[in-house]
Amino acid sequence: MTESSSSHYQVLRVAVTATEKEIKVAYRRAARTAHPDHGGDAATFRRVTAAYETLIDPQRRKAYDRSYGAGTAREGAFDAGAHFDAPAAGSRASATVRRPDNGRNTAGDAPVYVPPYEGTDVPLIPLAQARQQVHGMPRKRGIFGAEARIQREMRTVQLLTRQVLPAIPAARLINGLQSPADNSHIDHAVLSGYRLALVNSMLLPKGAYAWDGRTLNHGGRAVAPPQLARVVWAMQDIFPELNVTGWTVVHSPDGNLHEPVIDHHRRPAGALETVQIVNAAGMVRGLKEFLASGPAPNTVNIPVLARLLRGMH
Structure with missing residues (x-):
């Protein structure tokens, strides 16, 4: 990775959790080295200054963080010797990572951190934080908190925490992301290896629903799910090294994981959808x-x- 493609955090060699004091100390150290009067490079000094001016201002740092602006498309590709075969979202094909004289890694294996923390000078995030499987919790947005939304999101968090994360130790659940496509939010994101699932939630009465690709139809009534597709496309552009999909999980009032029933019979056979509309059991x-x-x-x-x-918002 070239210096010009590095994030502000990498330029100053601080973690993304760095405090204001740590940023000031890092800037003074980097500025002394990069300043042309001390034998440094003018372009590097400009990058150091721009990084400091952005990260030291709380509002500018918040805007920068929400832009997911750090890094390049190659940021996740650390193992140049590996061949990644990632099938399209929704495919049943098995993706593999091929390494000489080494078996295929499975989802149940112990987590491997890439890049490894051993020998890392200044990690992007602390190891203790990287080891956490759950980051953030549903909370109020703005002045008024929507209690129904928070309860709905908590159902999804519990479902993912109890039935998905234990099976995949390397999976990381991040709750409450700012959408890169608009001013909305992404309820949940689940990252595992080189795949990212964006998850939003709904709560609907029990019964049978038909998904036609745009609306859920039930008894002559159409219900439009959250508009997640454009967010998936935006995140795919930001993280081209990943396979990004969207999932809308529909909960039932009584907590039955198999309700409501959602039929996809109006969709073309074998069609791969950007966003899957499923009940709780189907999402798991x-x-x-x-x-x-x-x-x-x-x-x-x-x-x-x-x-x-x-x-995270």
Whole structure:
């Protein structure tokens, strides 16, 4: 990675959790080295100054963090010797990471951190934070908190925490992301290796629903799910090294994981959808399959995780 493509945090060699004091100390150290009067390079000094001016201002730092602006498309590709075979979202094909004389990594294996923390001078995030499987919790947005929304999101957090994360130790759940596509929010994101699932939630009465690709139809009534597709496309552009999909989980009032029933019979056979509309049981089953079949599913991709954590609202 060239210096010009590095994030402000990498330029100052501080973690994304750095305090104001740590940023000031890092800036003074970097400025002394980069200043032309001390034998440094003018372009490097300008990058150091721009990084400091952005990160030391709370509002500018918040805007920078929410832009997911750090890094390049190659940031997650640390192992140049690996061949990643990532099938399209929704595919049942098994993605593999091929290394000489080494078996395939499985989702149930212990997490491997890429890049490794051993020998790292200034990690993007502390190891203790990288080891956490759950980051953030549903909370109020703005002046008024929507109690129904928070309860709905908490159901999804519990579902993911109890039934998905234990099966995939390297999976990381991030709650409450700022959408890069608009001023909305992403309820949840699940990262495992080189796959990212964006998850939003709904609560609907029990019954049978038909999904036609745009609306859920039930008894002559149409219900439009959250508009997640454009967010998936935006995140895919930001993280081209990942396979990004969207999931809308529909909960039932009584907590039955198999309700409501959602039929996809109006969709073309074998069609791959940008966003899956599923009940709770369907999300658990589908999300496990999607994450586990990706390349190196036991990998914790530190640069991507750091960027997602910076994007929390």
